[in-house]
Amino acid sequence: MSLLPKTWFVPRAPLDVRSRYFLIFSSFLLPLFIWSLVSYVPQLWHPKIEITDSGDAGYLRVGMLVDKEIFYREVEKKESEGKVAPEGFPSNPVYLPAPHEVATALYTAFTTPPKRSNEPWLHESLLHSIQVIAWGFFWAVLIGVPLGILAGTYEAFAKLIEPFTEFFRYLPAPAFGALAVAILGIYDAPKIAIIFIGTVFQMILIVANTTRKLSPALVEAALTLGCNGASLLKRVIVPGVLPDLYRDMRILLGWAWTYLIVAELIGTSSGITWFITQQARYKNFDNVFAAILIIGVIGLVTDLILAWLGRRLFPWNNSK
Amino acid sequence: MNHNEHNPNRHPLADLYTPEITARFERIRNRPVAIEVNQLRKTFYHKKQENLVLGGIDFNAHQREFMCVVGPSGCGKSTLARTIAGLETHDSGDMIVAGSHVSGPGPDRGMVFQKYTLFPWMSVKKNVMFGLVQSGQDKADAERDALQWIDLVGLSKYAESYPHQLSGGMQQRVAIARALAAQPKVLLMDEPFSALDPQNRAKMQQYLLEIWQNIDITILFITHDLDEAVYLSDRVLVLDAHPGRVREILEVPLPRPRPIELMLSDEFQATKRYLESLVHPPITHLDVEEKLSMVQMVPVDSEVPNIF
Secondary structure, eight states, rough: TTTGGGGSSSSSSSOOOOHHHHHHHHHHHHHHHHHHHHHTTTTTOOEEEEEETTTTTOOOTTTTTHHHHHHHHHHHHHTTTTTTEEEEEOOTTTTTTOHHHHHHHHHHHHHHHOOSSSSSOOHHHHHHHHHHHHHHHHHHHHHHHHHHHHHHHHHHHHHHHHHHHHHHHTSSHHHHHHHHHHHHHHHHHHHHHHHHHHHHHHHHHHHHHHHSSSSSHHHHHHHTTTOHHHIIIIIIHHHHHHHHHHHHHHHHHHHHHHHHHHHHHSSSSSSHHHHHHHHTTTTTHHHHHHHHHHHHHHHHHHHHHHHHHHHHHOOOGOOO | OOOOOOTOOOOTTGGOHHHHHHHHHHHHHHHHEEEEEEEEEEEETTTTOOOOOOEEEEEEETTTTTEEEEOOSSSSSHHHHHHHHTTSOOOOOEETTTTTEOOOTTTTTTOOSSSOOOOTTTHHHHHHHHHHHHHHOOOHHHHHHHHHHHHHOOOOOGGGSSSSHHHHHHHHHHHHHHHTTTTTTTEEEESTTSSSSHHHHHHHHHHHHHHHHHHEEEEEESSSSSHHHHHHOOOEEEEEEETBEEEEEEEEESSSSEEEGGSSSSSHHHHHHHHHHHHHHHOSSHHHHTTTOOOSSSSOOSSSSOOO
């Protein structure tokens, strides 16, 4: 263990600054390193051969990927027949592009115009996705937060709201796709509805639980100061749970993104999902990876911004 | 209380009642009643088991009196304060505070809790303003009043601080200011200093007495610390446990004002010993369940074979 700093293995002990940044970078660099190993070290995996010269094997084309087994059998066959053997080099399957290919794709995806003039650019697709998420999440917050706070404050509301919500949250949101299209048409409305359905029921339950965690002593103190009813909600319960509520919303926003992909397949395929399926169809897996990475980056950056904003908004909560 | 020398049931502390002290209690008895509790009963239900916590409590507290409530654990002293505050329901009996029957919490009965209950999202000033704003006072007035109360508890420097920036003792001082700012008739205090270290606690007790002397407030103070009870109280309400009943209401035979040195006096110690005998009956033998089944576990050849 002397190789690594001792503090790494003390339970719940704070890390020194250098270790902290080192580990944060490693957290991203390690997966990238493994990906690079698999991509650039042929001995590791590379189950395919990319043909550079088809030789006398007529059915092999330059640039084609064939299984190693088939390739070597062909080479042996051609050699034994005295003909020109095909040539090629080890390669990974098309669905695992190398890091540099994805990096290039990440750049070119934004600079390449769409194949057809009526198709959206990548950034337009992304913007559309973000709009769908924003609307779905907005409606979920508008309905879910008030209901959750009521359920968390009053036992009566909890008993009225929570049992049905518990039931409904097990119904998979995508199952409502066809219904949503029938009711709301084929454009954005059913997609927003799927994100709403996928998020709102979890939101009610999580907000209710968060509200219940507010110290009852604070509520009692307020009661003895003459504060009750709507005034209690407004002056004590809502401000008291706000920082935790904010954190819940950050987590739930992540959930909304997971429903996005399903939602965008409903009706007319659109947004980033349309881009991904389209690129997968052309076997441009570097573009597929690029698009998936972009979603991850957007999610992470949004969350970091929200976390930073949260510390600004609730300075009194920093001590916790 | 009977102070007759020839009565065999003469109170053990009878000798301590000087004429001045007796006269003071006479004056207190003639004041209007601030808290009247009649036959108060309260049962808790837990897993279909009934537990009678308060088995018919009767007592009065007079205006501007300082009354402590002591008793063995489980005697329902906290429950009593919470019931008077309106935070707990009761089965039967009634409570009259400053002329009106208690039904639910209200600003006429302020409360200070054992836990720190300042609103963490509000500055000290906003916390103290809370009750004032609630009663409809306009912002500027409330702010002026709040600052006066904060000054009274000696925390003017911290008016704009958040609770988490204050020590435990300071937080409780703000909690007292917040409760008093709402102008309650009585102040219920549920072991408010029990989380503080002894030094801070002694300081808080003196602060509290000083505040109490200078404003029109009746205090019902729950504690398990008998020193605290004797030092603070005019009268001590001693409760029995299972169910909680009034054992005795003791008039503390100590003059006022009470300097801190008074705690070392014979009168103080005698009063405390007497309370001790009421609250914790002498232990003759440990219950079988309470006895630890210990055997000598130190090797005989140990370097330190025993602790003596």
